Amino acid sequence: MVWRRYDMRHECQEILPGLLLGPFVVSKSLEALTNLQITHIVCIRDAKEAFSVKPRYPERFQYLVLDVEDNEEQNLIRLFPAANQFITSALAQGGRVLVHCNGGISLSPAFVIMFVMQHHRISWEDALHMVQNRRYCISPNGGFLTQIKEYESIYRANLAVAQYPGAQRNVRRKREDDDEEVGGREDKRPLIDVTSSHDANAMET
Structure with a gap:
């Protein structure tokens, strides 16, 4: 042995x-x-x-x-x-x-x-x-x-x-959606202000 x-x-x-x-x-x-x-x-x-x-x-x-x-x-x-x-x-x-x-x-x-x-x-x-x-x-x-x-x-x-790759993708997608939503709100705010200002000036003229 x-x-x-x-x-x-x-x-x-x-x-x-x-x-x-x-x-x-x-x-x-x-x-x-x-x-x-x-x-x-x-x-x-x-x-x-x-x-x-x-x-x-x-x-x-x-x-x-x-x-x-x-x-x-x-x-x-x-x-x-x-x-x-x-x-x-x-x-x-x-x-x-x-x-x-x-x-x-x-x-x-x-x-x-x-x-x-x-x-x-x-x-x-x-x-x-x-x-x-x-x-x-x-x-x-x-x-x-x-x-x-x-x-x-x-x-x-x-x-x-x-x-669990799906869970990671869902977290990533949620973060992207949140970023887009925040960006969208920030983009809309100045557009309203500029348009209102322009219309007011036109009426005075």
């Missing part, structure tokens, strides 16, 4: 249908990628690793490369929308996506957890457990976990706004 667990660190696991998470070593094997029917690859790497962690088969697969730093100060939330769009588009086309960093332990799992959380509209804890149950060795650093927690509030707020 111990040896099996060790081997899992060097393999990839399917987290959601069509979404796989693993280490860089998997992305180097054309045979493995072909057997897994991978069509898209998200390559997440520390900038210092760019010379070795890079797309190996750009003519065979569609790649998204994200240069990040594997430390607690790295802003993942700012980079996540690009990964989210790439993965969502690939899955919608019936593709299969491999998300990897160097070891598949901290960086790439953080992105996958955020994707799972938003995709299933679940809490960060449930998303973490879902991913960890499929790839037991993941361990996002403390800074990444903090951002994963923060992202739950962000995606839920965006979801709430998306669910």
Whole structure:
């Protein structure tokens, strides 16, 4: 069992249908990628690793490369929308996506957890457990976990706004109507005064 667990660190696991998470070593094997029917690859790497962690088969697969730093100060939330769009588009086309960093332990799992959380509209804890149950060795650093927690509030707020677009339009329309009504009253007042003054002068003449 111990040896099996060790081997899992060097393999990839399917987290959601069509979404796989693993280490860089998997992305180097054309045979493995072909057997897994991978069509898209998200390559997440520390900038210092760019010379070795890079797309190996750009003519065979569609790649998204994200240069990040594997430390607690790295802003993942700012980079996540690009990964989210790439993965969502690939899955919608019936593709299969491999998300990897160097070891598949901290960086790439953080992105996958955020994707799972938003995709299933679940809490960060449930998303973490879902991913960890499929790839037991993941361990996002403390800074990444903090951002994963923060992202739950962000995606839920965006979801709430998306669910009530009509209410926003009604508020905006009411404000526009109020502005027009106020403007109309201001326009009519001087017209009455000017006309009255002009008629009076004409009568005196």
